Amino acid sequence: MKTLAIGGTGFLGAHIVDSLLAAGHSVGVLSRSKARSAREVPESVDIIEGDLGLLDRPSLTEMMSGYDKLVYAAGVDERVRPDGDAREFYFRENVETCRNVLLAARDTEISHVVVLNSIFTCFNRLHPELKLTQHHPYIASRVAQSEMVIEVSRGHFVASVLEIPWVFGDTKGKPSQWSALVSYVRYTRRLVAPNGGAVAISAKNVGRATLGALSAPRVSARIPIGDCQLSWDDMLRQLAKLSGKNDVSVMRMPDSVFAGLMRMGSVTLRLIGEKSGLDFSRLGELLTREFDVDLAASQKLLDYGDPDIEPALAATVASVPDYRRAATWSRLAPFKFAAAA
Structure with a gap:
């Protein structure tokens, strides 16, 4: 079985x-730098050098010829600051680029495609009244x-x-998206969390689920x-325990207070001219909910361990x-829960 992982x-x-x-599987990956990727992937992986955003459809079809399966794990998440209009930026990066790849794949012998998306898409189906889109x-x-x-x-x-929900695990030497949250837990004496929670999964099980799909x-x-659903305070307790802090209590933040902090974050971004893929002024109503997502069905179907x-x-x-910069991270505490999958 030959699989290309973009x-x-x-x-x-x-x-x-x-x-x-x-x-x-025999695996190929697309990379902008073959030399850099050769240091990051196993020797058996075939590295194809190229820039996804610059490849036209015939070139994409040629690149995918000979492969049986395709994994599309490219695109940008909400942490990437938009270049220009936010909606146009995210649609270009996450929709149009992916569309070009899949249209090219239709001219090959590829039988199965897996596209990594976001748990926010599921939330949108469950709660259309939030008008997330x-x-x-x-x-x-x-x-x-x-x-x-x-x-x-x-x-x-x-x-x-x-x-894909909130993902935890070994970053394999890459910077962790959870650096701020882990540092907050390490260096803050009194932890505070909003109501609600998140669906969580290990990075290994993302790999296993992709294989199953x-x-x-x-x-x-x-x-x-996902592996489970965690409340925010339970997540903080577990992270604190794993950081060597035992018997840590977490205080629940009233929804109105958390919503106010998120609105302050939105105002701050506007003042400094930063654009975002998420409207912080409305994040409170999303992050303080507990979503009842059926995980058992996908765990059984995809057998991801x-x-x-x-x-x-x-x-x-x-x-x-562990930088031991407690004061810095404490000041940033209200914004830790804006990180999302």
């Missing part, structure tokens, strides 16, 4: 490549990407849109994945250098 050199891509190799450009792009993938796949290949599904579908999140949380803590 985005295979990133954080999640590295774990996906590991799962593919362990299952006996109207208020958050990043979420709008992920919902549009999901719809596009299903449409383009019809009659050509089976496409699984994996809705390349063979198990028979029809194209959107599939939310042990749902124990603690080893992944431990690996996340280990991936963040």
Whole structure:
């Protein structure tokens, strides 16, 4: 089995490549720098040098010829600051670029495609009253990407849109997206968390779920994945314990206070001229909810292994250098919970 992993050199891509190799796949990855990626991926991986944003459709088709399966783990998340209009930026990066790849894949022998999407797409289905696509450009792009993938796949290949939640685990030497949160837990005496929580998954299980999605599904579908659902205060307690702090209490923040802090964050971004894929003034109503996502169905379908999140949380803590700068991180505490998948 030959599988091409676009985005295979990133954080999640590295774990996906590991799962593919362990299952006996021959794996290729696309990289802007073959020399740099040669130091990051196993020797058996075929590195194709190229810039995804510059490849036209014939070049993409030629690149994918000879592969049986395709993993698309590229795109940008809400942490990437938009260049120009936010909605146009995210749609270009997450929808149009992906569309070009999938249209090119239709001219190959590829039978299964996996596209890494966002759990926000699932939240949008569960709670349309929040109007997430109207208020958050990043979420709008992920919902549009999901719809596009299903449409383009019809009659050509089976496409699984994996809705990725908050991911924890070994970063394999890359900077951790959870550095601020881990440092907050390490250096703050009294931890504070909002109500609500998040769906969580280990990076290893993202790899395993991707492997399962390349063979198990028979029809194209959107599939939310995850190991468990964690309240924010439970997440902080576990991270604190794994950081060596025992018997830590976490105080619940009133929703109105948290919403006010998020609005302050929104005002701050506007004042400094920063654009974002998420509207901070409306993040409170999203992050303080507890979403009832059916994880058992995808765990059974894709067979992605042990749902124990603690080893992944431990690996996340280990991936963040201990700088002992408590004062700095304490001042940033109100904004830790804006990080999302």
